[in-house]
Amino acid sequence: MDTTASTTPLVQLSHVTKSFGPVQVLKDVSLEMYRGEVLCLAGENGAGKSTLIKILTGAIPRDSGEYRIDGQDVGSPSPAQARELGVGVVYQELSLLPEVSVEENLLMGRLPGRGGVVNKRDLRARAIKMLERVGLNRVDPGTLVSGLPVATRQMVEIAKVLGADARIVIFDEPTTSLSEEDARSLLQLINRLKKEENVAVLYVTHRLEEIFEIGDRITVLRDGQFITTAPTDQFTHDTLIRSMVGRQIEALYPKREHKQFGKTLLSVQGLRLPGSPYPINLEVHAGEIVGLGGLVGAGRTETVRAIFGADPLVAGKILVDGKPLRPGSPAQAVKAGLGLLTEDRKEMGILKDLSIRENVTLADLSAVSRLEVILRRREVSLVTSLVPRLRLKYHSTEQPISSLSGGNQQKVLLSRWLATKAKVLLLDEPTKGVDVGAKADIYTIIGDLAAQGLGIIVVSSYLPELLGICDRVIVLHDFGVTGELPIEEATEEAVLQLASSAPVPANA
Template identity: 40%
Template sequence: MTEPLLRLSGIVKTFPGVRALDGVDLTVAPGEVHCLLGQNGAGKSTLIKVLSGAHQPDEGTIEWQGSEVRFVRPTAALNAGLATIYQELDLVDDLTVAENVFLGHEPRRLGFSSRGAARRRTRELLGRLGHAEIPAGREVGRLPAAGKQIVSMARALSHDARLIIMDEPSAVLAHDEVENLFRVIRDLTSAGVAVIYISHRLAEIREIGDRVTILKDGRTVAVDLPAKTTPTNEVVRLMTGRNVEYVFPQRAATTPGEPLLRVTDLGRQKEFSDVSFEVKAGEIVGLAGLVGAGRSEILETVYGARKAATGTVEMDGKPIRRGSVKAAVAAGMGLAPEERKSQALLLGEPVYRNVSLASLRRFSRFGFVRRGAERTEVGAVTRSLDLRPADPRRAMRTLSGGNQQKAVVSRWLLGRTRLLLLDEPTRGVDIGARAELYALIRSLADQGVGVLMVSSEVPEVLGLADRVLVVREGRVVHEAPASDLTEAQVLDLVMAGERVTTSR
């Protein structure tokens, strides 16, 4: 290998209560496609932010073109020639292609920004990428996903990038657009530009990659693996296993009751299709899959927060109106969303107000809320879940992540919910609180509540759910009792497996 363009040695990054990176090593050569693999939570996103200057490492060294550096802000990394294209493209839809490409470093003439120069240089960059057909003056919001990605690459090249980090670049692309992306990447690497390529799709890694580095639990567990010849089972073996202990309650010996929820041929354009499953009373069903596979979208569509294009959702055999949260709640559903702080909680309000939010009508009389009854019933529910501190007048923002999640669940228990939808129920929750939440979810199921949950952590899905649906690229590719699946099998299905015909 030639002299490394980038070398990371012993990178450590700690956040309160979490050691996100625990001694990461990575070496990238000029003109290579270096693939970075790891499960959700392995540390890939944190590593990207360290490389881009968004985070500062607590320990370790970064060598760039032979010299030790420290990127104190993202602009420092960009100016050095290291650009990042995030999965969620950070483009401004209302600006033109040229304005996005040179945003923050506009060409100037006599002290004034020159739109003509920006458009001319943008056309040159688009031509270099093989996409001269994209008009430099068109608003970015009018471009398809593939066009926006090309604009992001042009912006990286406008900074004379020597290394481009691509985070799940194919997630929003059709098959023919992925082939074009690969052509662009090959053109870049032939010109000496290095690419760090992050993807869960092993077929893509084999087609475009040169070498592979694998992260697990914030550590480098494999380096210099040949991308094209390393067997899938070896990659999966290296990615599986965790340092975190998962303490799951024992599954109930009783058989789940009658079907509570029935989903038939549910679909939304470009998100998921042909999704069918049931959740029985007292049963926990888990949706396993990668970020972007469509799991959360399925959950939100069942709840009515997204309107289905096809298919039906039934509770107790009765169809629920598409796109109606009100109808879903009236039928007995409740959702604990992934982003609880921004989507579920009023952080400045007291606990009791957050918990009673979905049940205020019950406590209202002649247009006024009966505060005494409200606090009494909220207190009973929160005590049953051991929400701490026990004072329902405490501001929600003062509670820990685990207790905030308990508050969201309390809201739906107060509303006598019979089907609980949980999206990443333990995200941002410490290990001790996880065990409490697991016990709570299992206890609710034992009481006859149906649970449909999404989690990015495969051990969590397998340990908590009774039955698992594996979701890959918007389709359910496998369904089985959780006890019949292993972590390696699930990862194989979501990363490289073919669609499996299931029977129920």
């Protein structure tokens, strides 16, 4: 705990339970938060973290137990009452209205003025002070939120929470959509808030490195139960993971011994994306995992989507297993042996109203059809044959995919491409929003697929992930390649340096 932190708890949850119908999601959970301290809440998906946050913020009532702020029993507050008590939350999905100005977002519900007429001068003055508090001195308060980068929107959200006199600030997966550089800036801001403003911070993330960088103490939940609380320096990565998952994970990033690469499965020559003068050249061999690194907006997602035919390209040639691929046609890409795992599985990956079976077979219905009639038995046989390879946890192939955890949804999407007998997988942020236990499974699966002869491209904003599972890292900036690093030479510093460099132009 920081030396300026109070020795008296600002927040106390004692013996809290919560059930939804017959399912008990929190069982006798307790935690304490102190002024001037960052408490990290760790646990896998389904551990009860989100439910606990909802109780703290008044979104749902607890069934039993006590909730005290500054020693006073606050009962089961409504969201408005929780905000008045000083509880603020910054969610992964931001609550700002995109087509409204920054200043109006900051003071929404508290706009200065009389008789329904807003005092614009007062509004501007208050907004400037709120922005300065989080270091956004150069942001025009009159700008529409939709015109701001994601990282800046995150800071505006924090300014809004602090401007409502929050003394207890909850951060729920705040760096998921941020670049490595922007994530570091956010962590620095949180450290400044706890030291200079003496707020109590509850920080939730799946990124263990962030927990060890920013946390003063760690509280671990597993299956809705309190497991332990201790100062951060009393944990190692291994002991924290063991507390979270209840089992020993030998290595988060499994070693890939005897790596032998085969023929070139994917060759991209002179690919240019709209608006960019820079060519992208890359190759992926059988058995190889190639990482695409770079800052947010560097063109990583656009590159893999253009290779797959989902986004346009201006120029370039793509060869899959030595054969030319017609650009702009996902159907032809699938037929050639490409598979794309999209960055946003909820919007562009899963079909949430369909079953596991239907989601797996969707990409190639011809494999489970006869005379254009889908054969249920053939579908089930295909899906069950893929399950052992992907460590999928499920009850029935007929259960909705929406009932699965994020990690298991990703495994279903990987199954979809294995069902098509894909030769090259394009994985865009494959562990985004996935807990540590499922991450370890996915890393092992990716390594196993490479060992079976697939070629794999991994796009990730999380540098430890790229460095932990890839054989090479190609770095992009401004929709062009700035360099390539063999994994033996790839460090976070080296990748970030290339990520800030200028690409090589086409005529160089």
